[in-house]
Amino acid sequence: MSEKILILEDIYKSYETSVETIHVLNGTSLEVEKGESIIITGPSGSGKSTLLHIAGLLDLPDRGSIYLKGKKIENTSDAELSNLRAKHMGFVFQFHHLLPDFSVEDNVALPLIIRGETPNKAREKAREMLARLGVEKIYYKRPSEISGGEQQRVAIARAVVGTPDLLLLDEPTGNLDRENTSQVMEILRYLSHDLEITVIMVTHNLNLTSYFRKHYNLEDGLLKPG
């Protein structure tokens, strides 16, 4: 039996606006096993970001259950959720969110330093992860001095340097050209195949499904096999 890293069970989420209630997730369920790579597609507004935020414990559902490594997430304080995210999750978004005044190396080392590792050890691990993702040569540069493709690879390095159980990505290639997009996809394949990091990516781009082992489509607030 392989380990279930994350289980989402019958998840509901809606938003109240001044004029209406938008029902985004309508009983969505998802089981994620260790080492799996999953792509979730759907058009703009279908609820992909909402689902990814719930999977990443950045937001809580209105109803439904979440289990992270077998432990149910309920009555969990914000501080505890934040700890769980730091320990188990790595995030990458459409915009890289790298710190502009820090070098590439320090951006990647920072999560480890915050976690209590010595700066030297953290930088060594950062450099190692940058090398694995093919961007070690730019370690001393600032984020503004590297290309968009490099920025996203550095953001991925930062997300996985602490070896999270789950790497969650929301439209990570939204700003990239085709060449950089395929480089990022190859990196995700490498992370899941070779480093056994579990990957969930949401995107509207249906051309990227072949890089993942499982494909779901988010339709009417439910996940259907793609």
Ligand SMILES: Nc1ncnc2c1ncn2[C@@H]1O[C@H](COP(=O)(O)OP(=O)(O)O)[C@@H](O)[C@H]1O
């Ligand atoms: N904080 C919010 N308040 C109100 N409506 C929201 C909020 N976040 C998302 N929505 C709405 O929920 C729906 C799903 O949004 P989202 O999850 O961002 O979809 P996607 O990522 O697939 O584009 C959209 O109709 C969006 O406008």
Ligand SMILES: [Mg+2]
């Ligand atoms: Mg979105």
